[in-house]
Amino acid sequence: MPTYILGISALYHDSAAVLLRDGEVVAAVQEERFSRLKHDPALPVRAARWCLARAGITIADVAWLVFYEKPLRKFDRILSTSVATFPKSWAAFPRHMRAWLGDKLWLRGNLCEAFGVRPDRVLFCEHHLSHAASAFFPSPHRDAAILCVDGVGEWATTSLWRGRDTAIEPVAEVRFPHSLGLYYSAITAHLGFAVNEGEFKVMGMAAYGQPRFRAEMDRLLKLDDGGFSLDLDYFAWHWHPSQAASPKLEQLLGPPRYPGTPFTPRATPEGAGEAEIAASQRYADLAATAQQQIEEAMLHLARHAKAKVGTEALCVAGGVALNSVANHRVAAEGPFANLWIQPAAGDAGGALGAALWAWHSVLGNPRGPALERADLGRDTPLDRTRELLDDLGARYEDVGDDAPERAGDDLAAGKVIGWMDGRCEWGPRALGHRSILADPRRPETRDAVNVRVKYREPFRPFAPSVVAEHADEYFDIPAASREPARFMLSTGPVRESARATLGATTHVDGTARVQVVDAGTSPRYHRVISRFGAETGVPVVLNTSFNLKGEPVVSSPVDAMASFVRSGLDLLYIDNFRVERPR
Amino acid sequence: MSENYQPSKLETTLMRFGTAGALLAMLTRGGRWWMLPLVLVLLFVGVGLLFLQSIHYVAPFIYMVF
Amino acid sequence: MGVLRRMWLTVASEVSWRLPGRPQRLLAAFALAERGSMLDMLAAVEATDRRELRKKYFLHALDEGRHALVFAERVRALGQLGRAEAAIEDSGKLVEAGIVGGRTLFERLGEPEFLTFVYVAEADAVEQFRVYLDRGLPDTRTQDELRGILKEETFHVSYSRAEVDRYRKEGLPVDWWATRLRLRRLWEGWLRFSRDFGAVMSAFWLGVLYLLVMAPFRLLARLEPGGWQTPAGRPGGDPLVAARMEG
Numbered sequence: 001m002p003t004y005i006l007g008i009s010a011l012y013h014d015s016a017a018v019l020l021r022d023g024e025v026v027a028a029v030q031e032e033r034f035s036r037l038k039h040d041p042a043l044p045v046r047a048a049r050w051c052l053a054r055a056g057i058t059i060a061d062v063a064w065l066v067f068y069e070k071p072l073r074k075f076d077r078i079l080s081t082s083v084a085t086f087p088k089s090w091a092a093f094p095r096h097m098r099a100w101l102g103d104k105l106w107l108r109g110n111l112c113e114a115f116g117v118r119p120d121r122v123l124f125c126e127h128h129l130s131h132a133a134s135a136f137f138p139s140p141h142r143d144a145a146i147l148c149v150d151g152v153g154e155w156a157t158t159s160l161w162r163g164r165d166t167a168i169e170p171v172a173e174v175r176f177p178h179s180l181g182l183y184y185s186a187i188t189a190h191l192g193f194a195v196n197e198g199e200f201k202v203m204g205m206a207a208y209g210q211p212r213f214r215a216e217m218d219r220l221l222k223l224d225d226g227g228f229s230l231d232l233d234y235f236a237w238h239w240h241p242s243q244a245a246s247p248k249l250e251q252l253l254g255p256p257r258y259p260g261t262p263f264t265p266r267a268t269p270e271g272a273g274e275a276e277i278a279a280s281q282r283y284a285d286l287a288a289t290a291q292q293q294i295e296e297a298m299l300h301l302a303r304h305a306k307a308k309v310g311t312e313a314l315c316v317a318g319g320v321a322l323n324s325v326a327n328h329r330v331a332a333e334g335p336f337a338n339l340w341i342q343p344a345a346g347d348a349g350g351a352l353g354a355a356l357w358a359w360h361s362v363l364g365n366p367r368g369p370a371l372e373r374a375d376l377g378r379d380t381p382l383d384r385t386r387e388l389l390d391d392l393g394a395r396y397e398d399v400g401d402d403a404p405e406r407a408g409d410d411l412a413a414g415k416v417i418g419w420m421d422g423r424c425e426w427g428p429r430a431l432g433h434r435s436i437l438a439d440p441r442r443p444e445t446r447d448a449v450n451v452r453v454k455y456r457e458p459f460r461p462f463a464p465s466v467v468a469e470h471a472d473e474y475f476d477i478p479a480a481s482r483e484p485a486r487f488m489l490s491t492g493p494v495r496e497s498a499r500a501t502l503g504a505t506t507h508v509d510g511t512a513r514v515q516v517v518d519a520g521t522s523p524r525y526h527r528v529i530s531r532f533g534a535e536t537g538v539p540v541v542l543n544t545s546f547n548l549k550g551e552p553v554v555s556s557p558v559d560a561m562a563s564f565v566r567s568g569l570d571l572l573y574i575d576n577f578r579v580e581r582p583r
Numbered sequence: 584m585s586e587n588y589q590p591s592k593l594e595t596t597l598m599r600f601g602t603a604g605a606l607l608a609m610l611t612r613g614g615r616w617w618m619l620p621l622v623l624v625l626l627f628v629g630v631g632l633l634f635l636q637s638i639h640y641v642a643p644f645i646y647m648v649f
Numbered sequence: 650m651g652v653l654r655r656m657w658l659t660v661a662s663e664v665s666w667r668l669p670g671r672p673q674r675l676l677a678a679f680a681l682a683e684r685g686s687m688l689d690m691l692a693a694v695e696a697t698d699r700r701e702l703r704k705k706y707f708l709h710a711l712d713e714g715r716h717a718l719v720f721a722e723r724v725r726a727l728g729q730l731g732r733a734e735a736a737i738e739d740s741g742k743l744v745e746a747g748i749v750g751g752r753t754l755f756e757r758l759g760e761p762e763f764l765t766f767v768y769v770a771e772a773d774a775v776e777q778f779r780v781y782l783d784r785g786l787p788d789t790r791t792q793d794e795l796r797g798i799l800k801e802e803t804f805h806v807s808y809s810r811a812e813v814d815r816y817r818k819e820g821l822p823v824d825w826w827a828t829r830l831r832l833r834r835l836w837e838g839w840l841r842f843s844r845d846f847g848a849v850m851s852a853f854w855l856g857v858l859y860l861l862v863m864a865p866f867r868l869l870a871r872l873e874p875g876g877w878q879t880p881a882g883r884p885g886g887d888p889l890v891a892a893r894m895e896g
Contacts, residue, residue: 036688059587070895072606076618083621084870086863093863094855098848101629102636105606108896109590109598116587119598123889124896155873159880170880175873222875229875238872304877362888388694391703558695561707562687566714602896609895613881617869624862632851640840642847 003363004061006051007355008111009068009130009347010043011104013196014428016348017044019051019062023359023368025138027051028426029377030348033555039196040552043114044351050378059116066123066358068130068350071107073154075100077176085239092241123362125354127153128318129161129168131345134353135317136163137360138371139340145309147301150318150347151181158227158301158318162309166360166367171308177238178230180297181319183221186235186244187290191283192257195244196319203325203491204460206291207509208265209284216252217289221297226304228297257283263459267508291325298326299334306335313338317353321345322428324484324491324513331480331490339480343374343427343487352426373521374487375433377424378555385557385574392561396579403576404524408531411439411541415570416449418546418563421524422575424555429488430545431515432465432525434553434560436569438504439532440464440542446504449542452568455549463488464505465515465543467529474498474540475514488515505542515543599633654773658780666787673724676791680720686770687713692753697760705808709767712801719794726790761816765826768809775802 007018010031018028029051031044052058078096082089103110112119125133131148146161146168157179160171184202185195193201220234232238236246250256257279264272265284272280302314314336321327322345331339342349359365389396399406403421410417416438425431436453438445446462466474476493477485484490491513494506505512519526533539546560547553548567554560557574564572565582572579590598603626610618635642665671690710694703755763778799782792817823884891 036691066892067896072602072609072895075606076609079622079625080618080870081872082859083618083863083866084872086867087860090856090859093859094852097625097628097855098632098851101625102632102851105629106599106602106633108602109595112588112590112598113595116589118588119590119594119601120893122896123892124894125892156880160877170883172877173880174876175878177872178875225876227875227877232872358892362892364888387700388703391700392707393704556695558691558707562691562710562714565711605895612884617866621862621866624858628855628858635847635851639847640843642843642850 001061003063003359004055004057005355005358006048006059006062006065006115007068007351007353007358008044008048008065008115009350009354011041011107012347013039013041014346014348015041015044015047016344016351017048017051018351018355019048019055020355020359021055023356023365025352025371025376027054027376028344028352029424029555030344030426030552032552033378033424036552036559038550038552043110045114048115062117062121064121064123064358065111065115065117066125066354067107067111068125068347068354069127070124070154071104073126075105077152077155081176081238089239092239095241123354123358125350125357126156127350128156128159128173129170129357130350130353131317132159132161132163132168132315132353133357133361134342134344134349135315135321135340136161136168137356137367138342138352139313139315140370141311141313141315141338141340142367143311144313144315144338144340145305145311145336146315146317147305148318149180149298149301149316149320151185152176152179157181160301160305160308162311163315166364168357168361172227174227174229177232177235178228179237180221180228180294182235182237182244183230184290184294184320184323186237186249187286189244190249190253190256191287192259192261194259199319199323201457201460202287203291203323204457204507205263205284205287206325207288207461207507207511208263208267208459209281209286209288211289211292212285213253213289214292217286217293219252220249221293223297223300226300226307228300253286254282263457265459268459291323294320294323295326295329298323298330302330302334302336312336313340315340315342317342317345317349319346322489324489325511327484328478328481328490328492328511331484332478332492334480336480339484341484341487341489342371343425343429343431343489345489346428348427372486372518374425374427374429374431375423375522376426379423380557380575382575385577388557388561389574389577389579393582394561394579395582396577398576399578400576403573403578404527405531406578407437407528407573408535410571411437411528411532412535414439414445416445416453416568418554418560418567418569418572419525419528420546420554420557420560420572420574424553427487428545429515430543430553431488432517432522432528432543434546434555435465435543436546437528438542439536440502440505440540441536441538443503445542448568449544453548454544459508461507461513462505462542462544463513463515464502464540465517465525465529466540467526467533468516468518470533470539471514471516474502475512477514477516482516485514485516486518486521488513490514501538502540505540603629655776655780658777659784662777662780662784662786666781666784672787672791673727675787676720676724676727680717680724683713683717683720687711687717689754693755693760693763696753696755699760702812709805709808712805716798716801719798723791723794727788761821761823762826762830764809764812764816765823766830768806768813769827769830771802771805771809775799775806778802 002022005020009016016030019026029047031047032040034046082093128148132146136146144163146163148159155175156173158174162169188198188202234249237244265280269277419435419437424434481490494512499506517526545553687710690706693706813823
């Protein structure tokens, strides 16, 4: 009987379940893909149930359930911080204590009830150790520095580790309230976006601005002695129940942007008045400054990691590791020859890390092969899909194994298609299993995708996917970025010669968050792009996640059909079925 | 091992005592004795909160009494 | 029930639509509820054994999704949103409001009772919207939208009623279910009130506790400094024992 381990991350945002069979990932999926609530933080009961069903087992067969945090340490941090910020924390304290004393503190019991496991089968990993494990154990490296940077877990907000084979040793940590992740989130909120959701928008906005607020913002975040510290007077996350910024931040940076205000910087004024343009440009410049600070901070931390640990490889995890522009700079300018980032670098990935930590570090089992693919989530048998399409009266054709070529032809004919193939991706990026695809060459396609399908802010770029064989013709990818680019985790320059060609996927600053598609690990997606390349001479497609605004990425054929019908997509592919729009 | 293990009321209560003990143990291990009184008071409040939640459908009446 | 309910709806709508800022919040609540029922209906498409109903569930879900967008659009058009706007986008609010979360409605009720629920909820919504239309509330643009929505809700009522009638003929206690669902809705309203009331009271008492107990401890606690720190020592010994700790 193999050993099954169920990893769980939950109760903050992006909860997820991961099932290991003898250390190998059988299934990994976020709860939002089942509950259809974006960033769903609830205990991932449905995701876990699905993982067990995929493996054909029940919860009774699971040897260990591993939670990705030590809840008591987190409680200690929240309580200690409330005491240390007395009396400013008067509003936060009752709220936190009610949540903790009435519920979260008793997590062991809650886990047993929700998942049906016995209390002695439940283990707890530290938040940052979960991140570190999620970055190191799936990597091909046996000796690596590991850098975790996020908002906060228990105490650590940034941590440095050394991973050697099956052991991960702590080297140093930066503790709450000093946090790069929370800093970026505070700026995100100041720029009128939702925290834990709008960080990518800040990154997109930054490209329209100049970092001309360094004098002001360097007062907030200081790099020193290999680490960093914040001037806490400007922030409120350690004492306010809901706000990240203190009134002082507003005095320094000016009034916050009201959510939903049209963004009309100088590059794309769209007929706005001078006052609106100036205001938008100001926000773009703030975003650019914060982004530059984060990039430099990541480089600074990476250099410190090199000095302290001295390995050839660096593994990065935590929410800040999803900042693909910073990743590119660490790869291109940093001291490490190899960079490895796991596709679910944020909190969802903690479920994977916790489970792998239990398997390798607690139970002492040897390492296995590296994780090379992200399609670890939910899939649906062909006959179930066919039945659904029949029942819904869909106009479809079973194109068999020709689906990739047919899709390539459709793309070449200018169609915008929904491409749902096999198992859904692990992590926030769509990597050719739950993607909307289009011709990357014309900027009009970008607008068409935006207006007809995604309804999102026009300043957010779309990403290109390129076949590995031709990646270097179009993009300037540093050697250390090779692995991150597989999971669309690094944003680098598009070659000058290709910028005009890739009009729809090149950002205003000449960069792109490219995904390099390998024939070995993504065979069908590789075929789609190759076919498109054969027809058009450009082996690149525009790839954005298959979801409508405010909804999680689709996971089942029902989700795909509902999104297809409600959007302006021309065609939908579900595995071998090519579905046309209803008449 | 039964397939759908569900802890009984007694087991849940015992588990919670275990959690409270682990919390106190963690603080003593870290040498922060001074936090013990505070945490004890809070745990006591926590018990009250949990009790009120278990009968939350009459909570307004209970609070009227106080 | 009918006459009383209509009287209540009339009074309630007169009051609630005319308070400043209230229409936005009501419309935001409608948007949220419609989005919740879209999710419920899509879950039913996935779970049902009665394949002939799938398309109806699916079309119903698409209607609800569209209604959610219409209501959200109206909220934005009325302006001065603040929290109402955020609520539309934030799926966490769906859980908070008890609209979705945990097991799906279909799983909880099973198909016959689920359809009864759909029938009851849709019939009530039709009645509610009719009252608003009769009273000319809240404004002419929204009225136009409501009229369109009402037409689609009528389809929902008619197909679910046909199913409920069929179940009744089969001898299933659909009328008892309908009554029980209405009673449960009242009960859940009470629970929500009770929970919110309890939340306010416990926050109050915890606030009192904070002021009474925390002050002396303030002298002993300080925030962590910035920069790299040496990690706290981990307990040695059996890793399995350590892995069980602090949880």
